[in-house]
Amino acid sequence: MGILFTIAYNGTRYCGWQSQTNAVSVYDTLQAALVKVLGMDDFSLLGASRTDSGVHALGQRAHLRSNYPIKIPAERLPHALNSALPKDISILGATMVDNQFHPINDAKSKTYSYKIYNHLQRNPLLWDFSAYIPMTLDVEKMQAACAYFIGKHDFAGFCSVGSVVTSTVREIFSLEIIKDGHLLEILVNGNGFLYNMVRIITGTLVAVGVGRISPDDIPDIIKSGERKRAGKTMLPQGLTLVEVFY
């Protein structure tokens, strides 16, 4: 028997989702709360996405699997767990799934958001939740560049070293920029993302916005597979895992 959790967290004070020595992870914090609430530790917990340090989540998913029955009904688990969790992590939902369910392999797509605060001076209320860019950005050009990313491409050039994957081909279903005053939100949905891929795509869109890359160069940059031709890896705090679709 398994339970699928929907989890929101403020990633600011965590080393990311995954456990690390000498640092506090979201996984470890949730694991400790589960042990407390379930009264046992004979379970495994697997997250849908290994979000990095400082990256936030509004809809992370994690699959709990146990050979022992969970005595608390799934619908009561969010409240029980939230009482045992710090305020920067929140269980939004819990549903029963069968043991065959796999939170990574069964995911059809994921949506990430990247927020940019585009103003001459920083915004202290958005400091932990956005990248602050004082330079003028040409949002229309950035939007024109978005179109070239959509579809199935080899994103080898949009991936940080250190990730072990069998293929660097991914499909992006949608990529759009929503402008609300000085705030730009880049929303991307795709069937999977390579290590730092969203942050590098955003860095490339920013390079387009400041005029360092032309929108029409994007297909060539993607085709080249060269990391150095794409834009910078943007800071983690602008990134939020919004939703995982099954």
Next chain:
Amino acid sequence: MGILFTIAYNGTRYCGWQSQTNAVSVYDTLQAALVKVLGMDDFSLLGASRTDSGVHALGQRAHLRSNYPIKIPAERLPHALNSALPKDISILGATMVDNQFHPINDAKSKTYSYKIYNHLQRNPLLWDFSAYIPMTLDVEKMQAACAYFIGKHDFAGFCSVGSVVTSTVREIFSLEIIKDGHLLEILVNGNGFLYNMVRIITGTLVAVGVGRISPDDIPDIIKSGERKRAGKTMLPQGLTLVEVFY
């Protein structure tokens, strides 16, 4: 000669705008940055609003007055000061004003925002920036209640003890609720606000939302002038000083 600053801050780690012994205030932090940047301390600084501990600002105003000339042009001060300020305070603008200017007395109106996250489980990304209310809120009734607050009233019942004012009459020009998913934003503009007035009005609207107070009872509650008939004082973290109009 004087300079009028527009200031944004995340109030989470401050005891509020005003100086207090044994606590860090926004005022003290800004004062220290000004001494550093201007290279002198012969000036006075007066804020437009004494925001409480945990209350945020997107458009606080403060007036700097000095008998000595300020050698840095006003338009260069935001950048210079932001380099000397912590990330949770940001100077958004600075303009020259004459010495007769008074940041409190000359204010024609102020706009405050109060954010409520209305969902069964808390939102960790909005924890420091909203009040979390799990109960179902009838937003239509809350909106109906808003109308009764608009206009010139004696708000003696919507004021915490400890404030010394000659009159408790204030005029509210607009009061509206904007719903965006699970987030409610209460926006109020008025010619002045008593101590905790916005937080008590919001608490009264929440009492309407949960059905404890009927919208049509608002005129009587205002007329009574009794603090205990109004709603609770909402937590400070939901409140943001949005703008001061001159």
